[in-house]
Amino acid sequence: xxxxxxxxxxxxxxxxxxxxxxxxxxxxxxxxxxxxxxxxxxxxxxxxxxxxxxxxxxxxxxxxxxxxxxxxxxxxxxxxxxxxxxxxxxxxxxxxxxxxxxxxxxxxxxxxxxxxxxxxxxxxxxxxxxxxxxxxxxxxxxxxxxxxxxxxxxxxxxxxxxxxxxxxxxxxxxxxxxxxxxxxxxxxxxxxxxxxxxxxxxxxxxxxxxxxxx
Numbered sequence: 001x002x003x004x005x006x007x008x009x010x011x012x013x014x015x016x017x018x019x020x021x022x023x024x025x026x027x028x029x030x031x032x033x034x035x036x037x038x039x040x041x042x043x044x045x046x047x048x049x050x051x052x053x054x055x056x057x058x059x060x061x062x063x064x065x066x067x068x069x070x071x072x073x074x075x076x077x078x079x080x081x082x083x084x085x086x087x088x089x090x091x092x093x094x095x096x097x098x099x100x101x102x103x104x105x106x107x108x109x110x111x112x113x114x115x116x117x118x119x120x121x122x123x124x125x126x127x128x129x130x131x132x133x134x135x136x137x138x139x140x141x142x143x144x145x146x147x148x149x150x151x152x153x154x155x156x157x158x159x160x161x162x163x164x165x166x167x168x169x170x171x172x173x174x175x176x177x178x179x180x181x182x183x184x185x186x187x188x189x190x191x192x193x194x195x196x197x198x199x200x201x202x203x204x205x206x207x208x209x210x211x212x213x214x
Contacts, residue, residue: 013069019046024053025112026186027141027202032057038107041131043096043124044114048074048089052081055088059108066095096124101131108132110139115160125167129176135209138176140167144183144199152188152198164203171205180204 013019028050037058042051045063047070054061055078065071071091078086097120101109109128116124125140132138145161147154164181171178180202188198 013067013073024050025141027184027200028053028110028112028139031139031204032108035108035137039105040108040110041101041106043111043128045074046070048077050110050112051089052078052085055085056081059088061089062092063089064092064094064096064099066093068093100127103130104133106131106133107136108139109136112141113143115142118159121162122170125170129171132207134207136207138203138205138207140203142201144201146183147198150196150198152196162201164201167203168205175208176205177208178205
């Protein structure tokens, strides 16, 4: 399927000077602004806006994508933000459908709009959960299924969408505190420029610290 093909994404990035807005994703800003900086894993990092936002706030970021064109562009944007920011980010070329991140090592793991077929998606989210350190935060955000009805630019493939509750149910209840599961509204646009409301599926969970059994 072309939308999951590395070569197709390389072609897409090379076809334009910028694919994304250059701004950090709003749910990352909403959920991470109050966290103390530590180590973060940003998967599907694209052109680097989320990783750069985190690094600018003192996080040490591992940013992963399978498109080398995106990673080169992201690194250039980080360089433009200054050496303090660029020096806090490691850009990693990996296919997230198979890559296994270091286990239990990140204070924040964030996945923004990683829409994969169900089996691959569940495998990725399980590996991301395993990568969160004790007392760390897992933030998974996706386009809500209701966006298919709004005219927003979304693939007409319902199986690619998920709910925050679905992700929450996949977590071990003895190891996690689920803080947020919601379909969160935000402003959006259709191709003709018309303003609409879209919804993000937002899962925020915190891994319990060692000895925390409540």
